[in-house]
Structure formats: structure tokens, C-alpha cells
Amino acid sequence: MSIKHEKEPEILLEVRDLQKHFKKGGNAIKAVDGISFQVKRGETLGIVGESGCGKSTMGRVILQLLKPTEGEVWFEGNDISKFSNTQLRKLRKDIQIIFQDPFGSLNQRMTVGAMLREIVRFHSIVPKAEELRFIQDLLRKVGLNANHYWSYPHKFSGGQRQRISIARALAVEPKLIICDEAVSALDVSVQAQILNLLKKLKREFGLTYIFISHDLSVVKHISDRVGVMYLGKMVELAGKKEIYNNPLHPYTKALFSAIPDISGKEKATIQVLKGDIPSPLNIPSGCHFHTRCPNAIAECKVNVPKFRDMSDNHYVSCDVVRNDNLVLEGSR
Amino acid sequence: MMEQVQKGEITSVKTEYPRIRLMKEMLQRLLENKLAVVGGVFTILLIFLALFPGVVATHSHTEQDYSAVLVPPSAAHWFGTDELGRDLFSRVIYGATTSLKAGLISVGIALGIGLPIGMLSGYFRGVWDEFLIMRITDAMLSFPPLVLALTLVAVFGAGLENAMIAIGLVLTPSFMRLIRGEVLAHREKEYVEAARASGLPSWRILFIHILPNTIAPIIVQATLAIAAAIITEASLSYLGLGTQPPTPSWGSMLSTGQGYLEQAPWLGLFPGLFIFITVLSINLFGDGIRDMFDSKLK
Numbered sequence A: 001m002s003i004k005h006e007k008e009p010e011i012l013l014e015v016r017d018l019q020k021h022f023k024k025g026g027n028a029i030k031a032v033d034g035i036s037f038q039v040k041r042g043e044t045l046g047i048v049g050e051s052g053c054g055k056s057t058m059g060r061v062i063l064q065l066l067k068p069t070e071g072e073v074w075f076e077g078n079d080i081s082k083f084s085n086t087q088l089r090k091l092r093k094d095i096q097i098i099f100q101d102p103f104g105s106l107n108q109r110m111t112v113g114a115m116l117r118e119i120v121r122f123h124s125i126v127p128k129a130e131e132l133r134f135i136q137d138l139l140r141k142v143g144l145n146a147n148h149y150w151s152y153p154h155k156f157s158g159g160q161r162q163r164i165s166i167a168r169a170l171a172v173e174p175k176l177i178i179c180d181e182a183v184s185a186l187d188v189s190v191q192a193q194i195l196n197l198l199k200k201l202k203r204e205f206g207l208t209y210i211f212i213s214h215d216l217s218v219v220k221h222i223s224d225r226v227g228v229m230y231l232g233k234m235v236e237l238a239g240k241k242e243i244y245n246n247p248l249h250p251y252t253k254a255l256f257s258a259i260p261d262i263s264g265k266e267k268a269t270i271q272v273l274k275g276d277i278p279s280p281l282n283i284p285s286g287c288h289f290h291t292r293c294p295n296a297i298a299e300c301k302v303n304v305p306k307f308r309d310m311s312d313n314h315y316v317s318c319d320v321v322r323n324d325n326l327v328l329e330g331s332r
Numbered sequence B: 001m002m003e004q005v006q007k008g009e010i011t012s013v014k015t016e017y018p019r020i021r022l023m024k025e026m027l028q029r030l031l032e033n034k035l036a037v038v039g040g041v042f043t044i045l046l047i048f049l050a051l052f053p054g055v056v057a058t059h060s061h062t063e064q065d066y067s068a069v070l071v072p073p074s075a076a077h078w079f080g081t082d083e084l085g086r087d088l089f090s091r092v093i094y095g096a097t098t099s100l101k102a103g104l105i106s107v108g109i110a111l112g113i114g115l116p117i118g119m120l121s122g123y124f125r126g127v128w129d130e131f132l133i134m135r136i137t138d139a140m141l142s143f144p145p146l147v148l149a150l151t152l153v154a155v156f157g158a159g160l161e162n163a164m165i166a167i168g169l170v171l172t173p174s175f176m177r178l179i180r181g182e183v184l185a186h187r188e189k190e191y192v193e194a195a196r197a198s199g200l201p202s203w204r205i206l207f208i209h210i211l212p213n214t215i216a217p218i219i220v221q222a223t224l225a226i227a228a229a230i231i232t233e234a235s236l237s238y239l240g241l242g243t244q245p246p247t248p249s250w251g252s253m254l255s256t257g258q259g260y261l262e263q264a265p266w267l268g269l270f271p272g273l274f275i276f277i278t279v280l281s282i283n284l285f286g287d288g289i290r291d292m293f294d295s296k297l298k
Helices: A055-062 A085-091 A112-122 A128-141 A146-150 A158-170 A188-205 A216-222 A240-245 A250-257 A324-331 B018-032 B034-051 B088-124 B126-141 B145-156 B160-187 B190-197 B202-238 B250-258 B266-293
Strands: A011-024 A027-040 A044-048 A070-075 A095-098 A176-180 A208-213 A225-230 A233-239 A308-311 A314-316
Touching (some): A011 A055, A055 A095, A112 B202, A128 A146, A128 A158, A188 A208, A208 A216, A233 A240, A233 A250, B018 B266, B034 B088, B145 B160, B160 B202, B250 B266
Parallel strands (some): A044 A208, A044 A225, A095 A176
């Protein structure tokens, strides 16, 4: 662990070599296969990757909705992967999640008020007499109306439902919220509203987000740092500007070169990866990416690359990549 | 932190008590459904008959009159008389008690056993669920229901009480199956995951979140099962294993009527008609109740 400086923000969450394997027949689906990173208090960490790369599973494992196969999750100095059910129930107050599906994530048979009241009461957030006012305040803060307290979820649009989900996450006054594709199911115009709401709430409540999405522009909009996942591994992690301007890992490069450019200029290099993403049932040996990597050398088939710091907290999981790009960076 | 209260916002529970408003809405939904209203009215009438048969019956249901055997329906005997000269109308009325009791109590037994076991089995899964509970239900479902009920009654001994227990046990596995399947489907949904992420305990998730979402098919199944139980009780009575004479039951009356279909068709017609009406109205009413709970249908 690095020495903490006075000015450096405190580390809220640390994930160490996290693994989650699902058994299927004799094989194991390695959804998350050894991920380590830290989240500082007050930042937004974006996680991108194509579908099936294990980003949602990782979110659920961090939350301990799924038990990790291996590895540790440290939250505020405690290894929560070792927590008992009773301890976990209290922990739910600190870590919350917002799901993707605005229709499936709300109980159709409970009014918004009943749903929120249940949680507020269970965690004894406010005295009973103040519950109604507290929840109505909360509804206004997420851009709903106090009268929505009495309504059923089916009366709301997708964006409004996602606001209800946000209110539910906020009801317990959490420190960390995992947004699992929180805006992916919404229209673009509504996406922007929800993203801005999340930003506003982050300032107001001093929240920390882990923002999981497959949408590169959404992640760029909201994140401070961005991590890129491929087949259960984190391949690159760096500050937002750094990673978007200077991606080092060949997968990240290919991924970001696919972002359309609105300037109209012909893109110099659009890298198209060959082949399909391998099945998580049958993960390639060595570096998971070597089957599709344009820079792969013989060693990549054998050696599992280390997640190393190339410069100034720019982590890359590739043994081939050199600091050459950093030299190029200067001349750019 | 307090924000301004906007115009028209309800900020006190006293202003409009929401639960009453919701119940009103639900009742309104039920009343708009004409078929359900008809079914409900008939069900209530039948329950009244079952509770107070003496008020409606015109004759004693056991008194035999050998001077008036197999009399067709007339002003004196509205439904005619049976082979022993008993007033059929009064017997049908008294039979409602037996039939409804058999239907309700056996389905009650089936739900009482099947609901909790099915819910726990579906929610917690594991070895218990896969290898014990599901295999037992498989074994029970592989028997024709009437044969199983017959076997059980043969073991317990004849009589209405034992018949009801046997029917209840025979109906249990289908409830267990249905409920387990519903819970299994719902436990993976995001709203359940969200409830777990909120730290709510399993029993609350099961009974406050999952159960209300699975209630619709359970109600439908229960109303169908009441109908099936009434018919099964009738069959058992027909075979002499259910209601013992002279207590009237629609089933035993129907089976007696079978022997007189040509000379005295009313003997089979009226008990059969009552079984039909009862089963139909309970089903219609059940459908209405299901729709009433369905907040999406508005």
C-alpha cells in the first residue's frame, strides 16, 4: 500500500485480486478473473467494456450481492467480503446500487412511498414521524413531485422510474453508489438529464460513484477516472483525460478508435480487431487478449501480464506496451 | 434541507389517507368487472346457503316420504323428490354446506402446506429443493389425483373430514410447484435484487415483495382447485368414501341420479347444475379478484 499524503483523498474502496467464477458443468465461467483497483472518496470511477466482460458481475460482487470466489473487497478499512449477513445488512446503508432496467427494478405492487418508507424504517434513518417529510424531500431532490409518494411505478416513464431508483439508493444516505448501466435503457435526452442529476446529487451528498457502462461517451461525461475491462480483467485504468488521449493497451486503443469523430476529419487509424470475444468458459491462456491483439508476441500466450503503473497512476495490463507512447504524447 | 412545499402537494397522511383511497380504487376495479360481480354475488349466496341451509330449505332434508317417491318438480317439491321420497330442493340446499366446506377446507390445507414450502424451496433452492421437495411432488403428481385421494381415504378411513384431508394433500404438490416456479422466476428480478441490496431480510423480501407479485396465479389456481375439490369430494362420496348418508352432498346425489337418468332426470340435473354454477361463479370471482390486485390494468 502506498503512503497516504495529507492532501490525497482517502481511499474509500479497495478491491484486491477479485475473482468470481460461476460453475457450469465441469467448467467455470470466469466472469471476474483477478481485478484490483482503488476508489477514492468523492471520485467517479467509470468502468467500460463490452457486454459479457464481467463489469456488472464485478459491481454485484463489490456489493456482496454475489460472494467473490477469491479476493478481498475493503471498504473503509474493513474486508467486507468476510462480513456476516448481519454485518452486510448494515453495510447496505453505505453502498447502494442503481440498476439498468427502469421497469424491472421497481416492485410493481408497492407505491413509491411504501417502497422508500420500508427502507428508511428498516435502517432507522429518521424517526417515524418525519418519514413522510423526509421521503417527500428526497423525491423533490431527484426531480419528482411529493405527490408521487402515493403512486405506483407503472404510472411513471422510464426516466422517472430511474429517478425513483436513485431516490431509493439515496434513502439510506450511502457513501458509495454503484451505477450499473444506470442510463443505458433511457433515451439520449433523458440520459443527459439523469447524468446531470447524478452529478448534482454527488455534490450535494458528497457521494462516490462506480459508474459501469458500455457507453464510452457517457463514461467520459461523468467519470474522473476510467477503467477498461476485457474478459474479466481490468486491462487499463487511468485518469479520464489521460486514458482518452493516450490509451496504451491495444484493446483500449481499438475500443476508443471506434468512437465517431464529429469534426468530420478522416480518422487516421480505426483499428478493427480480428475475431470475436472468446467465451468466458474458455479463456485464452496467458494474456486474455492475445488471440485478438495486433501486438501479440509469443510470450503473451504464456505469461499473465501484470497490472503495472506506467506513469502517474496510469495502469496497464500488458507486458508488450512500452512507454513509447509517452514520448509521442509530448510531440502531439 | 427543508424545501419549499409546492402547491397541491399532499404532505400529511391526514389530508388523504392513501390506503383507503387505494382500497376504494381496487373495489371500483372489481365492480367494473360485470362477470366478477355476478360470480361474487353467486358465491356470496352459496356461502349464505352453506351457513344457513335451514332458512331456505322448504322441507327436512332427511325425512323420507314413501308416498311421494321420484315425484317430478312441482309446487310442493320444487326440484322434485328422490328415490326415497326426500325433497330434492332441501337436499341440494343442505348439500351446499358439504360441498363448500370440502372445497374451502381442502384448498386451505393445500395452500397452508404448499405456499410456505413452495416459497422457501423456490427462494433458498439448494439440495432440499432439488432432491427432496421436487421429487416428492413429482411422485405425487404421477398418480391420477382421484386414485391418490382414494388410497389416502382408504388409509385414513371413510368420512368427510378424512376426504377433505386427502383432497388437500392431493392438491398440495400442484400448489407447491406453482408457487416455487413463481418465486424462482421472481427471485432473479432486479426489484428483488434491489430489495436485497437495500439490506432487507429474506422473510421481508419473500412475503412483502415476492408474494404480492405472485398472488395472481395463486388465486386463479386456488379457485380452480376449489372447483376440483368439490368435484373430487363428489366422486369420493359417490364411491361411498366421502360424505356418509344420510348427510346430503352434491356428489352423492349426482351419482344416485345417474341411475335414474331416464325415469327421473331431475335427480341428477339439479345437483349437477349447482356444482356447475358454484364452480363457474368461484372461477369468475377469482378472476375478478386477480384483476383487482393488478395495479397495471388500470
